[in-house]
Amino acid sequence: QSVLTQPPSVSGAPGQRVTISCTGSGSNIGAGHDVHWYQQLPRTAPKLLIYGNSNRPSGVPDRFSGSKSGTSASLAITGLQAEDEADYYCQSYDSSLSGVLFGGGTKLTVL
Amino acid sequence: QVQLVESGGGVVQPGRSLRLSCAASGFTFSRFAMHWVRQAPGKGLEWVAIVWSDGSHKYYADSVKGRFTISRDSSKNTLYLQMNSLRAEDTAVYYCARDPPPSDDYGDYSLDYWGQGTLVTVSS
Numbered sequence A: 001q002s003v004l005t006q007p008p009s010v011s012g013a014p015g016q017r018v019t020i021s022c023t024g025s026g027s028n029i030g031a032g033h034d035v036h037w038y039q040q041l042p043r044t045a046p047k048l049l050i051y052g053n054s055n056r057p058s059g060v061p062d063r064f065s066g067s068k069s070g071t072s073a074s075l076a077i078t079g080l081q082a083e084d085e086a087d088y089y090c091q092s093y094d095s096s097l098s099g100v101l102f103g104g105g106t107k108l109t110v111l
Numbered sequence B: 001q002v003q004l005v006e007s008g009g010g011v012v013q014p015g016r017s018l019r020l021s022c023a024a025s026g027f028t029f030s031r032f033a034m035h036w037v038r039q040a041p042g043k044g045l046e047w048v049a050i051v052w053s054d055g056s057h058k059y060y061a062d063s064v065k066g067r068f069t070i071s072r073d074s075s076k077n078t079l080y081l082q083m084n085s086l087r088a089e090d091t092a093v094y095y096c097a098r099d100p101p102p103s104d105d106y107g108d109y110s111l112d113y114w115g116q117g118t119l120v121t122v123s124s
Helices: none
Strands: A010-011 A019-023 A035-040 A047-050 A064-069 A072-077 A086-092 A099-102 A108-111 B001-006 B010-012 B017-026 B033-037 B045-051 B059-060 B068-075 B078-083 B092-099 B118-122
Touching: A010 A019, A019 A086, A019 A108, A047 A064, A072 A086, A086 B001, A086 B045, A099 B045, B001 B092, B017 B033, B017 B092, B017 B118, B033 B068, B033 B078, B045 B078, B045 B092, B059 B068, B078 B092
Parallel strands: A010 A108, B010 B118
Antiparallel strands: A019 A072, A035 A047, A035 A086, A064 A072, A086 A099, A086 A108, B001 B017, B017 B078, B033 B045, B033 B092, B045 B059, B068 B078, B092 B118
């Protein structure tokens, strides 16, 4: 059971906006540790999508955005495209575990 | 360009050992902390271990502590994961990933490049 909680699935039609939540606790997100987001397309390695809560690596479209507040974080995807269908994971660091944590992952379906 | 190439996976019996390697190229290996992350079939990502850029500190997930050892050889630009006393629940694709230094301003413990993974199957 992940200490970072994500919804198992979300869906949206092309062009719509969806958000994926990531809920942590006072020893990880709430302790001020950064939240990062990864996209994993089918049968491929994860790819860094958002780092440091809200920053996009070079090459990631601005349709993807991240935010963080308190013990939670969110990934928003606007203008949904078929190619966005993938699994999305949040990740942070936990001070009490002295280790990295991943959320359980959210499967995005583009209807 | 940055490349991380894992090797060493395969089928192994419970209780046996296996060593994974991750060959790094296209960047200054000694500047980056390195991680192992695994993914069981059909499951999510699970962090396994980290080694600091200078090799001075190593940390492990509770699920592998005492059985797995992460190490690095900067002269060979290679990361390793020694896995002992393997169990069926260790069956997974194992990824290596790099973690930029604070000076690169990527936040704490972000994994900016990943290898393609190597499959470890623990079965009798």
